[in-house]
Amino acid sequence: MKALLVSVLFLTGCVIPSLDIGRRIDGSSDWIEGAAGLEEGKTTLPETLAKLGPPSVIVRVIDVDRLYYVSFESRTIEFTLSAPIPFARQGRSADAFYMSSVSGRVRMARLEFQNGVLLHRDLIDHGSRATGVVGGAVNSTAVSLALMDDYIQDRQRARLEQGAEDP
Amino acid sequence: MTRKIVRTAIVLLPLCLGGCLWADAIDGSSWSRETVAKIEVGKTTRAQVLEWLGPPRQLLRLTEGEALVYSCSLEKSTGFSIIVASTWRNDKQYDAVTVIVNRDGIVTAVGSRFDRDKSAHGMPW
Numbered sequence: 001m002k003a004l005l006v007s008v009l010f011l012t013g014c015v016i017p018s019l020d021i022g023r024r025i026d027g028s029s030d031w032i033e034g035a036a037g038l039e040e041g042k043t044t045l046p047e048t049l050a051k052l053g054p055p056s057v058i059v060r061v062i063d064v065d066r067l068y069y070v071s072f073e074s075r076t077i078e079f080t081l082s083a084p085i086p087f088a089r090q091g092r093s094a095d096a097f098y099m100s101s102v103s104g105r106v107r108m109a110r111l112e113f114q115n116g117v118l119l120h121r122d123l124i125d126h127g128s129r130a131t132g133v134v135g136g137a138v139n140s141t142a143v144s145l146a147l148m149d150d151y152i153q154d155r156q157r158a159r160l161e162q163g164a165e166d167p
Numbered sequence: 168m169t170r171k172i173v174r175t176a177i178v179l180l181p182l183c184l185g186g187c188l189w190a191d192a193i194d195g196s197s198w199s200r201e202t203v204a205k206i207e208v209g210k211t212t213r214a215q216v217l218e219w220l221g222p223p224r225q226l227l228r229l230t231e232g233e234a235l236v237y238s239c240s241l242e243k244s245t246g247f248s249i250i251v252a253s254t255w256r257n258d259k260q261y262d263a264v265t266v267i268v269n270r271d272g273i274v275t276a277v278g279s280r281f282d283r284d285k286s287a288h289g290m291p292w
Binding site: 003017019026046050055065 | 174177178208225227228229230231234236238251252253254255256257258259260261263264265267275276277278279280282285291292
């Protein structure tokens with residue numbers, strides 16, 4: 001009898017379980033080892049391109065050329081048990097149970113060249129994990145790094161600049 | 168016994184209904200390794216690069232010249248859904264070439280990567 005009741009609840013949509021497992025990979029991180037071997041004040045732009053390959057973003061910022069190498073990977077596991085509550089003229093839904101685990105890893109190198117020689121090198125290998133087990137709320141964390149902000153701005157700048165050019 | 172089978176079937180029915188996703192998305196046109204290998208630093212001209220590789224995806228002014236950026240991505244998506252559960256995986260990899268040309272129109276640096284074929288379908292784990 002209990003099994004039948006549970007089946008009816010699930011089949012009629014009174015209780016909706018959901019399990020989502022995913023993974024996203026964007027770009028290769030083969031350049032990491034090469035980036036670690038670059039020397040400020042010594043390595044040139046041609047050497048860098050030959051060693052690390054093409055960057056994800058390249059842009060001129062005042063008197064320096066800035067190159068970004070970026071790769072990203074994330075994993076998601078999410079389980080939800082939601083219970084839609086019918087109201088007159090409006091439908092409402094509430095998550096009776098929510099459990100999620102999201103982990104991500106960003107690898108980035110920012111290289112600045114002046115007169116064709118490496119001026120500054122910044123490397124980040126940042127892993128983050130957000131786990132939440134709640135009823136009706138989501139727990140999350142965000143990567144907030146100055147380097148990420150610069151990357152987003154410079155990527156946008158490069159996109160705008162290409163729009164003004166005509167090969 | 169029969170009632171037990173029916174109950175079990177009712178419970179398991181949603182698990183049997185679902186779908187799957189198997190998709191390849193290509194963004195940009197690719198080029199051969201041989202063509203890229205023809206580009207020589209100090210010899211090849213901007214005009215030759217444009218002739219061999221076509222118009223770049225991005226053309227950016229640098230402090231001592233310009234960068235011709237070529238890229239082509241392949242994103243392989245795999246997903247399975249059984250109503251209450253779903254799994255997915257997106258794998259995006261790139262073929263890319265960046266050519267730096269000086270103010271005289273001569274190639275001064277070149278970097279290439281051919282990772283597009285490393286993109287793979289599969290499960291998320």
